[in-house]
Amino acid sequence: MADRFFGELADVPVGSEWLTRLQVSQAGVHRPTVGGISGTKAEGSDSIVVNGGYEDDEDFGDEIYYTGAGGNDPGSGKQVADQSLDQPGNAGLVTSELEGLPVRVVRGSKGDPKYSPTAGFRYDGLYRVADHWSEIGKSGFRIWRYKLVRLSEQEAVPYTPQVNLPAGNPAPRTSTGIVTRVVRTTAVSESIKSLYGYRCQVCNTHLDVPGGIVAEGAHVRGLGKPHSGPDVPENVLCLCPNHHALFDAGGIYLSDDLTVHDMHGHKIGALTRHPKHQIDIGFVGYHRQLWGH
């Protein structure tokens, strides 16, 4: 772990502006002077620049659908090749999502005019990576996409990483924590979990705790933007937290015959199925294509 700094810089309030990328770099807000993503797979990504460089970017202010790095023509912003998660910044944004690390967002004047400065660059605060997936972009090449959501003021607390084994904070303010994973339940999820007796449909695990059982309802095609999957039984699986996390991040996927595969395409086994539970393979296919299978 190098001394990459995640979170707000003490001397750079939201709204700070600079004329050039070099100045943004010197301020420590976004170190690379050309690349749009600062970070690595091991450390996570600490900042991005949104500046109209990618044709598939979409900016809604508090939410950004950001395109990964690579494969584009810097002049036109058009994609001319596939993107890869081997690109350090792209993998870094995945790590930031998994670890709940906050990402500094800088907007440049070439971005969506609704949310961008009229000239130069502006620091617009901390966002979290809420989701990522791949898709075929406007020009026909595979791109990686990241949904970034602006942290509310309550959450946007400075995050101070430390090197190796830090002494830590004997009396932490709990508000310095960053949310990494939010699992939502619905009435449909409850019914599916009950149907399977709270056993994971991938590994059959049954996690007993005093007074209860741990299991999660996983939506095959995700709820909410951009996936907009439905909250219906045909779109929900009963999974243990491990397989839910793997499924949501593309570590496992299903073929149309409901065989479970790992991320390399190797078969792991058959998904457990209850006769009363119809799974819609349209949703299974939607999930699979997010991960390029």
Next chain:
Amino acid sequence: MADRFFGELADVPVGSEWLTRLQVSQAGVHRPTVGGISGTKAEGSDSIVVNGGYEDDEDFGDEIYYTGAGGNDPGSGKQVADQSLDQPGNAGLVTSELEGLPVRVVRGSKGDPKYSPTAGFRYDGLYRVADHWSEIGKSGFRIWRYKLVRLSEQEAVPYTPQVNLPAGNPAPRTSTGIVTRVVRTTAVSESIKSLYGYRCQVCNTHLDVPGGIVAEGAHVRGLGKPHSGPDVPENVLCLCPNHHALFDAGGIYLSDDLTVHDMHGHKIGALTRHPKHQIDIGFVGYHRQLWGH
């Protein structure tokens, strides 16, 4: 699943008042006319009454440290016996925590005067069960305690459970979701996860996903009220989501020699340890006594 109703009732706004428990029951807000907790292990608990019946209750308005049911003398409110998670309401509150089900809170005039009505009973809105543990109460008997946190207005959305396999909602509002599990990361957690190569210290699992690795930093003595554990390496383990969920809910615990036990006390194996990682057995003992071991 019976037709137990979780969430806000359409015709009962926050602040509604009644003179008697029978009226509260007839309004559907809290069905039992005597018991403080409505619910079962299988369904979860949908409502509680806070009315000074238990000497260990503490009310802070938006946060309540609630005592489970049983073992008390109704006249004095003093504990005269141990409480158990076999009591349906007590187990129901655990299920509500695990499933993220909202709990209606009714306050009676015998509760803490700062937050209670001067007469009768008042509906005070939806809370989530944020934590539970056991401890020895004021009178020397084991009690179960529940930390309830009032849902913010954004979260306090009506929750409509359905029976068996509901048709579901083809276009759900994502705001109807209820947060069930919030995992927080810290710089200390990051360092411990890195030390163990993101492998679970209980089962050695390594959860690979495209671009990243899934692992969680688990605080042995919890952060935040009421446990107020420190965010230091001696208090953090690297666990997979399954063993983190089990550890936090008392499904596994550690002996002082760092052997892992299941909730029935059976040995599962030895916790993996790195020579650079000192684990403080004081915190291990603190966690163990929460679950009565």
